[in-house]
Amino acid sequence: MASASTLRDTPTFSVLPCSGSGLALVDASPVVGNHDANPLEALIPRAVLDHAVNTYFKYLFGLVPVVHRPTFMSDVAARREELPGQEEWTALVLAIVGVAMSQVPWDFVTMSKSDLRDMVQKCFDRVKAFVFEDFATPTTTRCVLLYLTAIMATRLGHRGIREICLGANWGLIFKMRIHDESSYIGIGAIEAEIRRRIFWLALGFDKSAHAVHGTAPHTTREHCATVGLPTAIDDDFLTDDGYAPMPAGANTSILSGFRYVSRLYGLFGHILDMRRLDQHHTPSGDALKMRLIEVEELFEQMTDLMAGCPEELRLREHGHGVSSALDWAEQSYEDIRLLFEHPNSRTVVADSFLVQQANIYTTMHMTRLLTLRYRADLRTLRAREFHHQLGGVGFFSTSSGVAATATREEPLLDEEADRTAAELLELLKTIPLQVLAVNGDAVVNKVRFVAVTQLEALERLTNQANVTSPSSEQDTRRLQVAQDHLFNFLRILTEIETLFSFTNEPLQTS
Numbered sequence: 001m002a003s004a005s006t007l008r009d010t011p012t013f014s015v016l017p018c019s020g021s022g023l024a025l026v027d028a029s030p031v032v033g034n035h036d037a038n039p040l041e042a043l044i045p046r047a048v049l050d051h052a053v054n055t056y057f058k059y060l061f062g063l064v065p066v067v068h069r070p071t072f073m074s075d076v077a078a079r080r081e082e083l084p085g086q087e088e089w090t091a092l093v094l095a096i097v098g099v100a101m102s103q104v105p106w107d108f109v110t111m112s113k114s115d116l117r118d119m120v121q122k123c124f125d126r127v128k129a130f131v132f133e134d135f136a137t138p139t140t141t142r143c144v145l146l147y148l149t150a151i152m153a154t155r156l157g158h159r160g161i162r163e164i165c166l167g168a169n170w171g172l173i174f175k176m177r178i179h180d181e182s183s184y185i186g187i188g189a190i191e192a193e194i195r196r197r198i199f200w201l202a203l204g205f206d207k208s209a210h211a212v213h214g215t216a217p218h219t220t221r222e223h224c225a226t227v228g229l230p231t232a233i234d235d236d237f238l239t240d241d242g243y244a245p246m247p248a249g250a251n252t253s254i255l256s257g258f259r260y261v262s263r264l265y266g267l268f269g270h271i272l273d274m275r276r277l278d279q280h281h282t283p284s285g286d287a288l289k290m291r292l293i294e295v296e297e298l299f300e301q302m303t304d305l306m307a308g309c310p311e312e313l314r315l316r317e318h319g320h321g322v323s324s325a326l327d328w329a330e331q332s333y334e335d336i337r338l339l340f341e342h343p344n345s346r347t348v349v350a351d352s353f354l355v356q357q358a359n360i361y362t363t364m365h366m367t368r369l370l371t372l373r374y375r376a377d378l379r380t381l382r383a384r385e386f387h388h389q390l391g392g393v394g395f396f397s398t399s400s401g402v403a404a405t406a407t408r409e410e411p412l413l414d415e416e417a418d419r420t421a422a423e424l425l426e427l428l429k430t431i432p433l434q435v436l437a438v439n440g441d442a443v444v445n446k447v448r449f450v451a452v453t454q455l456e457a458l459e460r461l462t463n464q465a466n467v468t469s470p471s472s473e474q475d476t477r478r479l480q481v482a483q484d485h486l487f488n489f490l491r492i493l494t495e496i497e498t499l500f501s502f503t504n505e506p507l508q509t510s
Contacts, residue, residue: 039090040081043122049097050076056100059438062254062352063359064099064151065197066144067092068190069235088141091130095148098123102155104438117156124152128161131168138172140191143198146172150205154441169202170218179219181226188240196230200262207269208363211370212445221273229263232256252310257356260309261363267302268367271295275374283378284385292378299371302364312353315361315430358431358439365424366446369453372417417453424450444494451490 040049053076057069081090102120131145146169153162177183178199184192203224210217234253237244246253274291283291306313424447428436436443 038079038082040093043094043126044097044119048119049093052097052100053093055104056096059104059352059355060100062257062356063439064148064201065230065255065258066148066194066201067096068194068238071190087130088139088145091127091145092141094123095127095145095152098127098152099148102152103440120152121156124149124156124158127152131165138176140176140178140194140198143169143172143176143178143202144194147198147201147205166202166205167218170206173199173202174223179223179227181228189242190238190240193231193238196228197258199224199227200230200258200265203269204261204265204363207265207272208366208442208445210272211268211366212449217272217276219269221270224266224269229266230255230259232259252312252353254352256310257313257353257360260305260313261356261360264302264305264360264363264367267298267305268363268370271298271367271371271374275377278378282381284381288378288381288385292375292382295371295375295378299368299375302367302371305364306360313357313360315357315427354431354435355438358435358443361427361431362424362439362443362446365420365427366449368420369417369450372420373453421450421453448490451487 040046044052053073057073061069075089076093080086081093098120101116101123127145127149131142131149135142146165150162150165150169153159153165173179176195178195184195203219206218209215231238231243232253232255233243233246234255237246274294278291428447
């Protein structure tokens, strides 16, 4: 394991007041004083560390609830890292700091992008050194550390390390039987809840990567069949003895959104597993009919997922009311400039429920579109069977004869896919760009997936019009307009990626 002395061998910084609401970090080597007793302060000034922890709970905890908040904050205040044998705890705090500093706008720490990257890189290096050391006993905290290290690796561009951490994490999950709810019997309620959270976080990451990037999944439906959803009750009501009832009239738990998105990934994982199996073993006859029924039922469950959700998770109107996609793109670009140049413009981002809405609803639209594509493939198979054209044709064949037959089943797909894309456009207008920015790479990738789906639909309709008749020009024009809008939004989301990049300085006011 990494020793506490290893964590001390780093330059230190002083925290100086600066104009505005921020803090400025300056190199203060040689250090005046002795931080040997505290491995965290040997790496990060206490004021910066406290701000990073508070930022995590303010913006990210609802998305990545990997700790029990009261216990964590108590241990931070007690400086638990100064006790013997607390290397794992020290690594956990550094991982929280590194993720917070790399994921959200760091407006209250005035430092260059290069200095910011250096700070995150130091946290990443210390945590990676710990998790890559040999160990005797696997722990849930080590699973959390591997997951957070994967997030930091993504932000820093260390793709290989990310994949190693994700794979190792699933190895520990299976080793500790975190995927098996029966293994939770006899352990404390806090430990059980953290296990559920890290499982569903890992599952969501796994399914998103499989859908967006086509990577092989680490887990299948059977692995989550017995794991309960995370509980939508605040940590203040959770002790090792269990959950205390929330008082009447209590506010909606900040963890309610995490429960909803976990449920969504559970449904989506089921769809992806069925689709993967059907690619290898093409269904036919009664099996094909039953598969279509299953997919229809799951699609309906996805669509109705947020029915009856708490008021805080329902979409609210926050848009600018602009009249065109170009106006919206220009206004959104100004929003992003404002986000990084004027700290007072960020009050909307403090609404953690709004941040969760961006996560839930962009995920929902991605899952719906992929499910529509899968259902279209199954309907094409059914059409081939009906017309005695199945023969030796593969599951994803696009021969002209099959395509002509399959078009009889595709208008409904086009209408629903078009409606789903249009709803996503409205969603992006409804949720402020500042909030989408806090969600970072995950939202960008999901919107990009929808854009690719729209491109494929547009190409299919164009080819169909050339083969049959120009009767689908209205549909083609509608999809073209939606695609133009998506391109505008993707331009804005690309700007968000640039602004959060460690290789570009923030926009300067002219």
